[in-house]
Amino acid sequence: MDDAGDPGRASRARWRTVAVVLGWLALAALLVPVVLRLTGFERGPFAYVVPLVPWVVLGALVPAVLAALGRAWVLLGASVATAALCAAWVAPLFVATPASGDVELTVASVNLRAGAGDPEAVVRLVRESGADLLSVQELTPEAAAALEETGLGELLPYSAVLADAIWAGTGLWSAHPIDAWEGLDGYTFRQVRAIVELPSGPVTVLALHPAAPQLLVHRAWSAETAALVDVLDGVDGLVIAAGDLNTSRDHAVFRDLESRGFVDAADEAGAGLVPTFPQDRTPPPLVAIDHVVTRDLDLVATSLATVVVQGSDHRALVVGYSAP
Structure with missing residues (x-):
């Protein structure tokens, strides 16, 4: 039939x-x-x-x-x-690099969404995580003043701040002395490069925020992310870079960065997929575009967590580093 x-x-x-x-x-x-x-x-x-x-x-x-x-x-x-x-x-992302001992360095990064992020939440994050270094993006002059008024300077007394209107500002705060610092020219947003004197010795620390891709044309994104890869690769010695890099680990430029010896904290810590954006726009964040990357650091990332900062459309990133 x-x-x-x-x-x-x-x-x-x-x-x-x-x-x-x-x-x-x-x-x-x-x-x-x-x-x-x-x-x-x-x-x-x-x-x-x-x-x-x-x-x-x-x-x-x-x-x-x-x-x-x-x-x-x-x-x-x-x-x-x-x-x-x-x-x-x-x-x-799910295979951790072996490490031993307690956390010796904690690096945090937060995007304030044009200064709208809650300064008290940021200071609480620093206090509770024991952050030694804090990279802040979309830092307005008003937000920088609010962070200081809320007590950030008491926890992280050294700073390199380039506050600016709306999305353009960037800042770096440190628990350890900043020997020298500068802003990098030629970018849509501010970029900060500093020499920080850690207990183990000097390290170049960058607070980064390249332009984001646009829907149809993103020349600035392509040019700025590639330029920052070259900037990072050109640093002699130890490097720590933290911020809203506007790239995922699957973008070609980020893979280029890794091919030059840089290690993403999420990979090193075996943290799994930890999306940071967008916060409060989709049920969970969908993509991981906020990063802490290092090269030749004598520590390895052993923990990575995200923290919700009210008013921000990114989740803050907190990374702990221990001796290998």
Whole structure:
């Protein structure tokens, strides 16, 4: 008996066909960020898609289930292969670098959303985490004054501050002496580079905030992130950089930074996927664009946490470093 003579069997066949079609469509959508990461093609809106690569591991369950329902084994294999590839890219986030001893250095970073972040929350974060270094982005003059009035200077008495209107300002606060510092020219927002005298010796610390990608054209983002990679690579000696880097670890420029010997704290600490943006716009934050990266530091990241700062659209980042 053929399907035409068995309505139930014909209906099941139709549903299997629908499941397979939907499965291929879902897989095609999931392959977009994968192909972009493989090719490094990030023009226009595609720059916003690349950071979604880690979510493909979970998203691949959809076409896989549809493939199983439709008995489409090629689709199932393609879905599993896609998930496996993305899992391999994400895996370093879950493998911690061995370390021993107590936390010796704590680095924090917070974006104040054009100065709207709660200064008391920032000071509380510093106090409770015992932060030694604090990078602040989107620091307005009013926000800088509020941080000082709330007691930040009592906890971190040394500072290199370039406060500016709306989104442009950046600042660095330190528990240890700042021997010298400067702002970097040629960027949309302020960038701070300083020599901080840690107990173990001097280290170059940068508080960074390159331009963000725009929906259609993002020349500033491309130029500034590439330039800052060169700036970091050109530093002699130990380097710590912290801030809203406006890149995920899957963007080509961030992978270029890692190829030059820089280590992302999330990777080093085995913290897993820890999204920081956007806070309060989506049910959870979706992408990790705030980072602490180091090179040749004689400490390794052993803990990484995010903290909600009321008024900010980023979660603050707190990283603890211990002896290897």
